[in-house]
Amino acid sequence: AQKVTQAQTEISVVEKEDVTLDCVYETRDTTYYLFWYKQPPSGELVFLIRRNSFDEQNEISGRYSWNFQKSTSSFNFTITASQVVDSAVYFCALSEERFTGANSKLTFGKGITLSVRP
Amino acid sequence: GAVVSQHPSRVICKSGTSVKIECRSLDFQATTMFWYRQFPKQSLMLMATSNEGSKATYEQGVEKDKFLINHASLTLSTLTVTSAHPEDSSFYICSGGTAYEQYFGPGTRLTVT
Numbered sequence: 001a002q003k004v005t006q007a008q009t010e011i012s013v014v015e016k017e018d019v020t021l022d023c024v025y026e027t028r029d030t031t032y033y034l035f036w037y038k039q040p041p042s043g044e045l046v047f048l049i050r051r052n053s054f055d056e057q058n059e060i061s062g063r064y065s066w067n068f069q070k071s072t073s074s075f076n077f078t079i080t081a082s083q084v085v086d087s088a089v090y091f092c093a094l095s096e097e098r099f100t101g102a103n104s105k106l107t108f109g110k111g112i113t114l115s116v117r118p
Numbered sequence: 119g120a121v122v123s124q125h126p127s128r129v130i131c132k133s134g135t136s137v138k139i140e141c142r143s144l145d146f147q148a149t150t151m152f153w154y155r156q157f158p159k160q161s162l163m164l165m166a167t168s169n170e171g172s173k174a175t176y177e178q179g180v181e182k183d184k185f186l187i188n189h190a191s192l193t194l195s196t197l198t199v200t201s202a203h204p205e206d207s208s209f210y211i212c213s214g215g216t217a218y219e220q221y222f223g224p225g226t227r228l229t230v231t
Contacts, residue, residue: 037222043209045222091161103215105152108162 002027004094006109013082014117021077021112023092029053033095033104034068034075039111040088048090051075082116089113121145122214124223131202131230138198139226141168141212147192148214153185156209156225168195168212202230 003026013019025034036048049059051068059066063080079086089111095104121144131137141151149170154162166187167175174187184206186198195214199206211225 035220042224043227044224045211047220047222050220103148103150103213103217103220105164105167106162106213106220107164110161 002029002094002096002107004092004107004109006092006112008112009110010113010115012115012117015084016081017116018078018080019082019114019116021079021090021092021114023075023077023109025073025075025092025094027094029096035091035093035095035106036066036075036077037091037093038088039091045091046088048077079114082114084116084118087114087116122212122221122223124210124212124226126226127224128227129229131228133203133230134201136198136200137202137228138196139210139212139228141195141197141214141223143193143214143221146214146216148195149192151189151195151212151214153187153195153197154211154213156211158209162211165197170195199228202228204230206230 005024032053034051038046038048049066056068065078067076091111092109093106095106123142123144125140129137151168153165155165156162164177165180168187168189170189170192176182184200189195207228207230209225209227212223213220215221
C-alpha cells in the first residue's frame with residue numbers, strides 16, 4: 001500500500017525566513033510520481049511540481065526548491081525568503097504505477113499548514 | 119494550460135435530498151477522472167475513479183449506491199450524492215488529465231442542513 005507522511009502539521013515563520021516542508025513516502029512501485037500542491041484558503045489546489053521516480057535531480061523554481069532522495073524516500077520542499085502569500089496548506093502526494101503517466105489517482109499526505117507572519 | 123471546471127462551487131441542501139456535482143474537462147478529453155473528498159482541516163481522500171463509458175471504481179469504504187458516478191462523455195463526469203446527510207458535508211474535488219499532466223477542479227463545497 002502507498003503512504004505519504006507529512007510529519008509536520010503546522011509551521012509558523014516570520015517573513016523572509018526559509019522553511020522546509022518534509023515529505024516521506026512509501027511505495028512498492030518502481031515507477032511513480034511525486035507531487036506538491038498548495039491549497040490556499042479558497043480551497044483550489046495549486047500544482048507546484050511533479051517528479052517521476054527516475055529523476056532524482058533537485059529542482060529550483062524561483063524561491064521554491066525540491067530535494068528528492070530515493071535512498072531515504074523523501075521529497076522535501078523548501079521555500080526561501082518566505083512571504084505572507086505563501087501561507088497555505090501544502091500537500092505532498094504520490095501516484096500509483098498502474099496508471100500510466102501523470103493522470104493517476106493520488107495518495108495525499110495530511111498536509112502542512114504554513115503560516116508566514118509579517 | 120488545461121482546465122477542469124466544477125459546478126456548482128457551493129451548494130446547500132436539506133437532509134434527504136440528492137445533489138449532483140459536475141466535473142468538466144474544458145480543453146482535453148478525459149477517459150479517467152478522479153473524485154476526492156476533503157473534510158475540514160483534513161487531507162484529500164480518493165473516493166472513486168470515474169471511467170468513461172464504464173462503471174466507476176470505488177475505494178474501500180465508499181458507498182457506491184450513495185455516491186453515484188456517471189462518466190457519459192470524454193469531458194464530463196458527475197457525482198451525485200443521494201439522500202444526503204449532514205455527515206456528507208464536505209469539499210468535493212475532481213481531477214483529470216493526460217499522460218503528462220493532471221489538473222484539479224476548483225472544488226465544490228457541499229453543506230447538508
